[in-house]
Amino acid sequence: MNKEMLQKTANQIRKDIVTAVYSAKSGHPGGSLSAADVMTYLYFEEMNVDPKNPDKADRDRFVLSKGHNAPALYSCLAEKGYFPVEDLKTLRHTGSYLQGHPDMKHIPGVDMTSGSLGQGISAAVGMALSAKLFNEDYRVFTLLGDGEIQEGQVWEAAMFAGAKKLDNLIVIVDNNGLQIDGKIDDVCSPYPIIDKFAAFNFKVIAVEDGNDFDQLDKAFNEARLTDGQPVAIVMKTVKGKGVSFMEDQAGWHGKAPNDDEYKQAMEELEKAGEA
Amino acid sequence: MADKKRVANLKLQAAKCRQNVLRMVRAGGHGHVGGALSSLDIVTALYFDKMNVDPENPKMEDRDRFLLSAGHKCLAQYAVLAEKGFFDKEVLDTYGKLAAKIPGHPDMHKLPGVEANTGALGHGMSIANGMAMAGKLDGKDYKVYAITGDGELPEGSNWEAAVAAAKFGLDNLVVFVDNNGLQISGDVTKVMDMRPIDEKFKAFGWAVKYIDGNDMNQILDALDSIPEEKGKPTMILCDTVKAKGLSFGENKAGFHFWNATEELLDQAEKEMAELVSKLEKEKEELV
Amino acid sequence: MxxxxxxxxxxxxxxxxxxxxxxxxxxxxxxxxxxxxxxxxxxxxxxxxxxxxxxxxxxxxxxxxxxxxxxxxxxxxxxxxxxxxxxxxxxxxxxxxxxxxxxxxxxxxxxxxxxxxxxxxxxxxxxxxxxxxxxxxxxxxxxxxxxxxxxxxxxxxxxxxxxxxxxxxxVINDEESYHFEIGKGITLKEGKDVTLVATGLCVSEALEAALMLEKEGIDAEVINIHTIKPIDEELLVASAGKTGKVVTIEEHSVLGGLGGAVSEVLGTKCPVPTLRIGIEDTFGESGPAAELIKKYGIDAESICRKVKEFV
CATH class of the missing domain: 3.40.50.970 (Thiamin diphosphate (ThDP)-binding fold, Pyr/PP domains)
Structure with a gap:
């Protein structure tokens, strides 16, 4: 996909995210929007996956360690053709298969159940390890929040991946700078994120603007060429990206828009799509 | 460089404490001697030179705190507390017995001088954080010292504690990493390579110092310059020798936990007694 | 052997x-x-x-x-x-x-x-x-x-x-004849006065206790529940119905373990007086294992004594 197509797809996914959260009357738009571009890039450019055959053995895997970004994941999967886009409106409804956090048992294309922060990266490490043990050549991508890396389990997993040289593992940190209680540096600063992953024996790729497809493209190409160590892509993003009143606001971490807000958000995204 | 007399005295105390360790092994028939002996020089320097503690008043409010995150190294702490007079040395002979005051992992309610019930690895740094934070909140100037094992560092709770200690600027906290290079399953770098340890702690916002943890001179130099950096917690990465002082057990993972034979225990006791007389002589010569 | x-x-x-x-x-x-x-x-x-x-x-x-x-x-x-x-x-x-x-x-x-x-x-x-x-x-x-x-x-x-x-x-089971099935308890000894339900290392202690009880004139049934979940409800209900008294024995807290699981079943399906033997609501301590098993009352003699009091 070229850059323009990726941008268009990401814009559509943003509309899906906002619509799904609006329909659910709850959910996590902020982080879903900050990560919408990288997830679009993964599903529409980078990963070897097939929506017709979601369980094929040699597929690349994606684990959404920051599981509360389920709206972004579901929107990508729906747009990719894993299930009907229309179903996104059932998000978080009683009886819907689209649970508040990703559920691998019931949702085609979800490679790992997640939602409890810090755990997804371990599962991703397990998948990458399994590929190494049984000589398979798929790759495993996992997306973490910057607040999430305060969890000790992230460093258990990082230490393991570094020690075992899992170069088929790509850890992506969505550094939007905000967590529920506020700015991550005020709550319990995980900075310097880059030095931490480097000290845990990762090849670290810093991305200045994780909402820019050129920069993402460059980073993932570099990741592909990395040999002998796991990769951490630490990308600065804007929380709530694409919806003016949600941008850079911790308050939009886990809140649904009301009718007026929804209307405004969709108008803005519509306009962005035409540009 | 630390004063010669000071060093000579501590070396002697450490040897006597090693005798206490052997006394407990004699009583119980076994023990986690490897890590106890590798970290024992540090514990000795803390209790006999640095820490503000009073064996007569173990709960003194302003006392410096010490805890072993690697609780299985408790033989070192029991040995030093006994030598320092926190309790009667006869208690050492109850090691391994039911209802002993000196159980396999330390219990703060059983033995005076023990500050925390440790043993489950990876808990100690968080507890030490809490003590150091309380000191800051109360405006007290006591320090908190903790020893963790290198093998224990993969435990994620350490990194949660590390981030928090830096955030709260706990420069009254000193953590020693007893880097003896061996854990129960063998070479730490083979079980789970956590190197580089110093770079990790630096990236987590700590001041880091690197010493030989069985060299009294270097231990004292490090302790004399704490905090290493104002506003930051201090990590002292100590290269040590597992089972230090057991001529036949040094640097052997098999001595992480020692099921002692009569013969080797006899030999160890003899060697340690010789070392004590030698160090006593050296100390006298300095006077 | x-x-x-x-x-x-x-x-x-x-x-x-x-x-x-x-x-x-x-x-x-x-x-x-x-x-x-x-x-x-x-x-x-x-x-x-x-x-x-x-x-x-x-x-x-x-x-x-x-x-x-x-x-x-x-x-x-x-x-x-x-x-x-x-x-x-x-x-x-x-x-x-x-x-x-x-x-x-x-x-x-x-x-x-x-x-x-x-x-x-x-x-x-x-x-x-x-x-x-x-x-x-x-x-x-x-x-x-x-x-x-x-x-x-x-x-x-x-x-x-x-x-x-x-x-x-x-080793209490015979390798040749032993059959394991998840969720199926095993009756090791039949009896009519009381049912001893045990798991783990307490199974051999319970068997030994049953022999001691026999000498005291108490005929105990001994059931080995190796699968605590899913538990063998059928076997438990049948035995409880027969003996009318149930004792659970485990090397675990008396809260929430085998005793809890058995009580949950019998409480709804066959209420009978029950006694839960295990680690009382307390932490353990250092000491040789055999001494601890005695001290915490899950050895054959303690079981025998407690069952006698209970029956």
């Missing part, structure tokens, strides 16, 4: 090695305790399929979950305290909720850990594990049963918690 004693952790290691030959998709994980959990036995035979995760149990459970998603069968091994205890939430959310095919081999359960003391004596793991939906919980009584349980766990599709001990315990 009379008098033979083997710790069930040994059985675990030996079984893994045998199964490793048979099943190529079996992977063993450990957290720096391979020598103690006895996965070292497997490690020697299959070094490539033995992964030491270092002292990081939460991560180990997550790795096991990830491996399971690729169709392999991981056995994640550490002490009960650090499996059911430290990694509870990882087991619940990353293994239990997605119902992944992970086997947890938890050794050093209960007070028979001995000298390491309370920090390492897990008397709470059965309670913690059996409340996770879909989790199978097995606590074998001896070497024969333990080895059979490991293979049954491998063949079972879904998460299984296997509870093993550090202490060598008598």
């Amino acid at each position: 009379a008098g033979k004693k083997i710790a069930t952790r040994e059985s675990y290691g030996n079984a893994l090695k045998e199964l490793g030959e048979k099943y190529q998709d079996l992977v063993v994980l450990d957290a720096d305790l391979a020598g103690a959990t006895k996965t070292s036995t497997f490690q020697k035979a299959f070094p490539d399929r033995h992964i030491d995760c270092g002292i990081a149990e939460g991560n180990m459970m997550g790795i096991a979950a990830g491996i399971a998603t690729t169709g392999k069968v991981p056995f994640a091994s550490t002490f009960a305290m650090f499996a059911a205890g430290r990694a509870f939430e990882q087991i619940r959310n990353s293994i239990g909720y997605p119902h992944l095919n992970v086997k947890i081999g938890a050794t050093h359960a209960g007070i028979s850990v001995g000298e390491d003391g309370a920090t390492h004596q897990c008397n709470e793991d059965i309670a913690l594990m059996r409340v996770i939906p879909g989790m199978t919980v097995i606590c074998p009584a001896d070497d024969v049963e333990a080895k059979a349980a490991v293979e049954a766990a491998y063949l079972h599709d879904g998460p299984v918690y296997l509870r093993f001990g550090r202490l060598a315990v008598p």
